Amino acid sequence: MNETILTPQELIDRFTRTFGDLVSDPRIQIRAEGAKKNPNTNIWMTITRDILKPAISMLKEISYPHLSVISGWDVGEELRMQYIFSIYFGERHGEYMVIFTVPLTKGDLVLPTITDIMPGALFTEREKQEMFGVTITDIPDGRRLFLPEDFPEGVYPLRKDETGIPDTMVKHLWEVGRPTNRPVPPVTEKEEEPKDDPEEKTVKNKENPSPEAEAKTDE
Amino acid sequence: MLSMDVILVTILAAGALSIIGIVVGLILLGIDRRISARMQARIGPPLRQPFIDLKKLLSKENIIPENAIPSLFNAAPIVALASSIVVLLYLPIGSMMPILGGYGDLILVMYLLAVPALAMVAGGFASGSPYATVGAQREMVSMIAYELPLASIVIAVAWLLYSSGIADPFALSSIVANPIWSLVGPIGMVGLFVLLLTFAWVSPAELSKIPFDTPEAETELAGGVLVEYSGKNLGLFTIAQGVKTLVMGGLAVAIFFPWNLSPLLGLAGYAALAVDAVFFFAKVILLMILSVTVIRTGLARFRITHVVTLFWVWFGVAGLFGLSLVILDSVLAGWF
């Protein structure tokens, strides 16, 4: 572990220096919230699949990273996998989020497992296999994680192409059993008169009553 | 030889006492639940709740699991109930002498007390469920564990009566007739007090209550030995549990608090019997609240290893310590 804390730019420089063109589109997203506007830092980098493991190892050399999750985004022609890490936790206001985006072409959805360097990744790698149809090579436990045993093969719920959820598998529960022949209630424009629905009469107090007023009556 | 009359009276009395025992036992369960609820800042169920539960259980059918041994599975609750009732018949209720007093003594009672637990073990193994199997194993282990302190209490009492020159030192009638506290000096008093405390901790174990309810351990074994029981069988176990609660309380009263109210009030005959019986049940309720309800409400469940350590090491030592104090006392009394 390295004791000196890198600035976000230094961190990116280190990656671009080591991996050259294989790291692209680095950006630092800084956001300040609250009254004092203390900034928090997110670092995004797009890397190729080949340097995924070296990049994580390098992150490990800088500071032991915490892997939050691997996410994915089906953008149509390719699948972008986001490896969401955070480093420098334990430093007050000093944590960086480091997000590696790994683009994969639809024809070649293979990723190496990172469980040998980050054992905690197993869960999320299993999930990526079943949800996105990505093959994780050398995964120590390739079972399904969330999907049931009888879920059809070749359907990946979070994909947006033809391997995603087909409409035939979707049941809109809210539509089920709704009465279709219900008579339409009469409408009187801007007139107050008693209706068949008893609810109507109670519409007196306007929406979102001020809590203080009601609080007083309540106590 | 026994005459027909005596046998008939004995049978009638036994029947009556069994019914009273069951009713009082269920009331005891109700009181326990109510008091425990109050301790937990809840309102709790009405006192008759065990009766309501029982009525419902008895109206339901028995479900026997596929891989159970039906004969053993069904016999277990009956054996458990029968043996608890039999123990009751050996207990003096107030000034009424035990109905079966002539046919057995404290040693027999100790054996009979183990029978319901054994029945539960058998029923658990016969259930064919892994939970019940684990529960039955634990039940055996805890049974073995609490027998040692229980035995030291019995031995101490018998020794005391024996050394005081009382005939039939193991018979419950002689124990009741000679309150043990009157037979000892100050050292013996301390010894008996230690034994009383030990008995207070053995009772919840004998009744499988928290912290010793490892065989049933709801959160890990989902009811353990009883997991597969339902309907009438479970109802029988519930009754057995009630009667057993009464028996443990009754035993404690007989050994440690045998005094009656009637001599004090100058009553005799049936009035004395009735007053003493009520007083007896009051003592049982009080003892049960102290040794079962308070303990089960105020403690977390032990691991089975803790149960073994507690009874073999701590209460084993406590029991033997109490026993040796009692012996020491009577030896000293012999010297002076």
Added chain:
Amino acid sequence: MSDGTPTKKAPYVVPIGPIHPALKEPVQFLFEMEGEVVKKADFAPGQTHRGIEWMGMHRNPVQIVHLTDRICGICGVTHSLAFARAVEQIVDIEVPARADYIRVIIAELERIQSHLLWAGVAAHELGFDTLFYLAWRVREESMDVIEYITGNRINYGLVQVGGVRRDIVPDQHPTIKKCLDGYRDLLGKMLNLFLNDTTISIRCKDTGLLTFEKALELSCVGPTARASGVVKDVRVDYPYSAYGDLDISPILPSAYGGGINGDVYDRIVVRLLEVAQSVEIIETCLKEMPDGPILWESKLPKLLSACKKAHGEAVGRHEAPRGECLHYVAMDGHEAPAMWKVKASSYSNLHSWIPMLEGEQLADVPIIVASIDPCLSCTDRVAVLRGVKRDLMTKEDLHRLSVEKTRRIQGC
């Protein structure tokens, strides 16, 4: 336990779950046992998939905020806050400072009720129902305040993209303060009851050990990680909402005087002390809450069209009672987000069950499982409804069957 315990040499399998009294959550465990000792543990989550992410990808952000409320019944604000923060970053919304403070107040109230809920569950798993009732009774106070502020006990519906929906007005302060003062008085009693009780400490000390290295490797979060000595608290490390304005530090079990063992006991310590910390945070926030609006845009149609125009991806995080909760959102110019990924806190912690459980006693399984405060409703997210191969019974079927059976039993 040498002589007493039966030692069955052949390992046998004890299944626990998906429905089991020890588990308030649907997950299935398989334990290979030797006697009373767990030799090998395995588990299968995913017993209750609901497909919330998929549902979200067909709805607009304003709808999703309410969907996120319902990911978990206990973390009523956690997910909506994390999601709202992610969307705010994509759309580039600046949340009014007052809204940030209200968000923190409600998040900390949630931490109090969640930790107390957990404390109760833990006590119940230990077979200590009295403590369970006590903890839950005490928890009601915070539930009442949450109800008082938001309107409902769970599913608060407080967070909106760009702020919060309801203000905390000065008239409400006395009620909140009264509750906080109550907690301050109670905490000593709770600590005493939980930490000084012999029956609890013999069950919890050195049980379910998770070493520092394992916790780091398995990317554990929240009190589970902190109890093992991993200093990680998003509230401190990563200034967001009003947390950046506060002077707080992560709570480690050493704060209670002892060392850091990473056992169940330490997890109790961390959670109880965090309740105290939350009380302080709420007090500070109430005091320092700036004036101003509570929403970036109170006209929802405007907010919706701003969201529709946005392109990009962002990560929103929040330190939930159970640890870091993370939402990844990508938007590509449609009403609905292009991608929505929910990483609940328990998702990161479930892994730690295996090293914790192996080698432990069966009796300790419930408390170890509960000790990470698992929330599988948060973790199980994706599912698709399919009627095939399942016996579906309608209400009428069930009613008919029960009537038949009652008749059979009663013999009429």
Added chain:
Amino acid sequence: MALPMIREILAQVFKIPATNPFPARFLPPSVTEFLKKVGAGEATINPPVATPPRFRGKIVYDRDGCIGCNLCIRVCPAHAIEFIPETKRVRIYVTQCIFCSQCNDICPKGVLTMSPEFLLGTEDRFAESQIVE
């Protein structure tokens, strides 16, 4: 052996329980009969705990003030609101409502409100009481 709970429970026995009592002390043989009696003043019930000021209960809809703008349908997360094309009004299925009150917020005319009514349980999802229109 320290058992701090024992002291606690012994003190608690003499205190009033914290539980909210049930409406009736014991389960009446027939709930409907009992409620009728209560209505007629022949029996009393323990009153329910009051709802808080901002409580979100069953939705209330002022049909006449509605302008049929459809915004509520757009933000309803649960698809609980249905458009009636004939009159350009909406119909709300309370069993599908998730009580987020988002439609209240977006309604330009303020015709949707949340009432404090919460006893909504029923067996029929589409019972008359479960449809607001």
